[in-house]
Amino acid sequence: MATSKTKARMNAYDEDKSIGLTIHRIVCYVVLSIFAFLAIFFFYLLLINATRSHNEIQTSLSLLPGNNLLINLLGDKSGNSKFVGVLNDPNLMILQGLLNSLIVSGLSALLSVYFSGMTAYGVHVYNFPGKQAFFNTILLIMTIPTQVSALGFYNLMNDWKLTNNFIPLVIPAVAAPTVFFFMKQYMESSLPIDIVEAARIDGSNEFRTFNEIILPILKPAFAVQAIFSFTASWNNYFMPALILDKPEMKTMPLWIAFVRGRELATLNFGEVYMVLALAIIPVMIVYFCFSKFIVAGVTLGSVKG
Amino acid sequence: MANASVAAPKKHKGISYEKWGYFFIAPFIIVYLIFNLVPLLQTFYFSFFEKYTNTATWETIERFVGFDQYVNLFTEGRIFSYLGNTMIMWVMGFIPQIVISLLFAYWFTSVRLRLKGLGFFKTVMYMPNLIMAAAFSMMFMLLFSNIGPINEIIKNFTNGEAFAFMGHTWSARGLVALMNFLMWFGNTTILLMAAMMGVDASIVEAAEIDGCTSSQIFWKIVLPIIRPILIYVLITSLVGGLQMFDVPSILTNGKGNPNDSTTTLIMYLNTLISRSKNYGQGGCVSVVIFIICAVLSMIVYYFFTDAGVEKREKRKSFKIAKGGK
Numbered sequence: 001m002a003t004s005k006t007k008a009r010m011n012a013y014d015e016d017k018s019i020g021l022t023i024h025r026i027v028c029y030v031v032l033s034i035f036a037f038l039a040i041f042f043f044y045l046l047l048i049n050a051t052r053s054h055n056e057i058q059t060s061l062s063l064l065p066g067n068n069l070l071i072n073l074l075g076d077k078s079g080n081s082k083f084v085g086v087l088n089d090p091n092l093m094i095l096q097g098l099l100n101s102l103i104v105s106g107l108s109a110l111l112s113v114y115f116s117g118m119t120a121y122g123v124h125v126y127n128f129p130g131k132q133a134f135f136n137t138i139l140l141i142m143t144i145p146t147q148v149s150a151l152g153f154y155n156l157m158n159d160w161k162l163t164n165n166f167i168p169l170v171i172p173a174v175a176a177p178t179v180f181f182f183m184k185q186y187m188e189s190s191l192p193i194d195i196v197e198a199a200r201i202d203g204s205n206e207f208r209t210f211n212e213i214i215l216p217i218l219k220p221a222f223a224v225q226a227i228f229s230f231t232a233s234w235n236n237y238f239m240p241a242l243i244l245d246k247p248e249m250k251t252m253p254l255w256i257a258f259v260r261g262r263e264l265a266t267l268n269f270g271e272v273y274m275v276l277a278l279a280i281i282p283v284m285i286v287y288f289c290f291s292k293f294i295v296a297g298v299t300l301g302s303v304k305g
Numbered sequence: 306m307a308n309a310s311v312a313a314p315k316k317h318k319g320i321s322y323e324k325w326g327y328f329f330i331a332p333f334i335i336v337y338l339i340f341n342l343v344p345l346l347q348t349f350y351f352s353f354f355e356k357y358t359n360t361a362t363w364e365t366i367e368r369f370v371g372f373d374q375y376v377n378l379f380t381e382g383r384i385f386s387y388l389g390n391t392m393i394m395w396v397m398g399f400i401p402q403i404v405i406s407l408l409f410a411y412w413f414t415s416v417r418l419r420l421k422g423l424g425f426f427k428t429v430m431y432m433p434n435l436i437m438a439a440a441f442s443m444m445f446m447l448l449f450s451n452i453g454p455i456n457e458i459i460k461n462f463t464n465g466e467a468f469a470f471m472g473h474t475w476s477a478r479g480l481v482a483l484m485n486f487l488m489w490f491g492n493t494t495i496l497l498m499a500a501m502m503g504v505d506a507s508i509v510e511a512a513e514i515d516g517c518t519s520s521q522i523f524w525k526i527v528l529p530i531i532r533p534i535l536i537y538v539l540i541t542s543l544v545g546g547l548q549m550f551d552v553p554s555i556l557t558n559g560k561g562n563p564n565d566s567t568t569t570l571i572m573y574l575n576t577l578i579s580r581s582k583n584y585g586q587g588g589c590v591s592v593v594i595f596i597i598c599a600v601l602s603m604i605v606y607y608f609f610t611d612a613g614v615e616k617r618e619k620r621k622s623f624k625i626a627k628g629g630k
Contacts, residue, residue, distance in 0.1 A: 021417070021418070024418065025418055025420065028412045028418060028420055029420070031408075032409065032412070032420075032426050035405065035409070035430065035490070036425075036426055036429040036430055038487060039429055039430045039432060039433050039487060039490075039491060040429050040432065042433075042441065042444060042445075042487070043432070043433070043436060045444075045448075046440070046444050057454070058452065058453075058454070058457075059454075059457065060454065060457070061454045115332045115333055115336070116333060118329050118330075118332070118333075119329060119330045119332070119333040121329055122325075122326045122327075122328070122329025122330040123326065123329075123330065125326070125329075126322060126323045126324075126325055126326030126329070127323050127326070128323045128324060128326035128327055131326065134330060136606075139605075139606050140602055140603070140606050141337075141341075141602075142602070142605075143540075143541065143544050143598060143601060143602035143605050144595065144598050144599065144602055145544065145547070145548045145594070145598060146341070147548055147550075147571050147574065147591075147594065148345065148348065148591045148592075148594050148595040148598065149341055149342075149344040149345035149347075149348050149591070150344075150348075150574065150578060150591070151344075151347075151348045151351060151574070151577075151578050151584060151587045151588055151591050152343065152344030152345060152346070152347030152348035152350075152351070153340065153344035154578055154579070155344075155347060155351070155584070156343065156344055156347065168340075171336060171340060172336060172340040172341065174332055174333060174336040175332075175333045175334075175336040175337035175340070175341065180333070200322070206322065206325045206328075206329075207328075210329070231435045234437065235435075235436075235437040235438060235439070235551075237438070237439045237550070237551045237554070237555075238550050238551070238571065238575065241575070241579070242575070242578060242579055252437070253437060253439040253440075253551070256437075256439045256440055256443050256555065257439065257554075257555060257559075259443070260443055260446065260555050260558050261558060264450060264452070265452075269447060272443070272447065273444075273447075276440045276443055276444055279437055279439075279440045280436050280437050280440050283435055283436060283437065284432075284436070287432060287435055291428045291431075291432075292424070292428075294431070294435070295424075295427050295428055295431055295495060298431065298492060298495045298496065299495060299496060299498075299499040
């Protein structure tokens with residue numbers, strides 16, 4: 001980084017061109033603000049619309065919340081309209097959908113960080129024959145999308161009578177190449193082998209070392225990867241659409257697709273926006289709590305600059 | 306080092322820990338084999354067999370047909386137009402994405418500008434990447450539908466006539482591209498920023514003293530240095546683009562309106578698997594996507610291993626130093 005000498009030079013430089021620089025900075029801030037606004041605007045609007053009534057949404061855009069939040073959620077009991085609200089709609093099982101999404105995503109996140117982290121640890125710590133070949137293979141398969149094997153997967157799950165079951169959505173998370181790669185990168189930079197050797201001298205067996213000594217050390221990295229796995233699984237539409245079709249098994253993206261399948265003219269927009277809001281709020285909450293770590297994790301997961 | 310001297314006699318006693326590695330990687334391998342490799346091979350297998358279910362008797366009939374289904378697929382030609390759709394929508398989103406991301410990354414890392422509020426901008430711009438694409442797409446459908454609020458505004462200028470965004474090829478594709486852009490520009494900005502921070506500040510400074518303009522520094526110094534990361538971003542984005550499904554599928558209710566102009570490869574595959582149960586054709590489509598991705602992943606792989614050369618070299622010399630002691 002800049003030393004005091006270069007800083008002084010920069011300051012002199014700044015004074016030379018201070019007006020030009022100020023203008024340049026203002027342009028930057030304006031453009032950045034426009035795009036930051038674009039990035040957040042639609043989600044803000046989505047949440048706002050979830051609190052407004054069908055008529056309000058249809059006739060005008062508003063940036064201020066309405067007072068239809070509870071009506072969109074629970075229905076309108078006072079008026080003579082037939083509107084029942086998201087939670088009481090007999091055709092929508094949104095609470096069940098949220099629970100299903102939570103189960104699938106939670107288990108996927110746990111399995112993928114634990115087992116793929118364990119795999120990274122195995123490759124990082126032990127020099128077994130075939131290690132390099134294994135590592136290279138994972139690098140190769142990392143960019144192959146799961147969709148290309150979806151046909152065989154769907155067929156296999158049909159044969160095993162595992163459709164409308166969470167197992168096909170949860171168990172494959174054990175083998176997550178991206179989590180493996182991230183954890184391997186992370187271990188290379190911050191897990192000295194000495195710790196493992198010290199544990200051995202103290203008589204800890206290898207799995208205990210991993211579970212009781214390594215896991216706590218790597219907790220931050222595991223947490224970030226758990227969040228990424230959780231959101232990926234929470235937002236996943238393709239695989240659940242193949243595997244699940246019973247209403248009581250559907251996850252949130254499938255409920256959105258279900259609502260999309262209804263006739264546009266019959267939709268109550270307040271209700272639809274409420275479904276969308278319920279689908280994105282859990283991830284939004286997680287993001288705003290951990291955004292610092294998540295944003296930092298984005299670069300760690302890929303190549304280092 | 307003390308550790309080295311402790312580890313050495315252990316080896317003489319014949320206690321080797323290295324085999325434990327297999328136990329650690331076993332769950333990964335087993336699950337990968339069962340849930341990825343077997344289905345993948347089965348997908349390949351289906352592409353050479355005609356398989357259909359007789360819905361009356363639930364009997365499955367299988368017949369080896371060799372490359373016939375591939376010939377069918379290519380002569381029928383729909384796969385080319387779907388690949389075309391996918392690529393067009395990807396390019397329409399990717400070009401603004403890479404331009405904006407390069408610009409923002411350059412601004413954020415510029416020593417001269419020293420912008421404030423980096424954390425805030427990064428956090429806000431990355432957010433759409435984590436939000437459910439299906440929800441985002443559904444919302445766009447509502448906003449841009451003929452009775453949506455955007456058209457309420459348009460109607461003021463067109464004497465009450467709505468513009469059917471989902472009824473015109475380029476506006477429908479444009480909406481998909483716009484969503485992809487909004488979802489990914491933050492992610493790309495963060496990646497390119499990390500790359501640009503790796504550019505040695507003294508090189509830039511020297512160029513400045515030599516009288517280079519900002520744009521010269523950007524095009525002649527920064528861009529060539531971060532080229533490997535640019536290639537990485539390009540290819541991972543391309544592979545992501547090939548998987549485009551959620552956004553166009555929800556936007557058009559799985560129909561690819563208008564006239565199949567927004568139907569992507571994966572939407573086609575999805576229809577073949579779950580609606581028409583055409584396993585043979587589905588297998589062929591999968592194999593085609595697999596081959597494209599495999600080629601792309603080879604490029605990433607070589608890139609990774611080239612980038613890893615330095616690191617490996619360093620580790621090797623470290624080991625030699627350790628052994629020497």
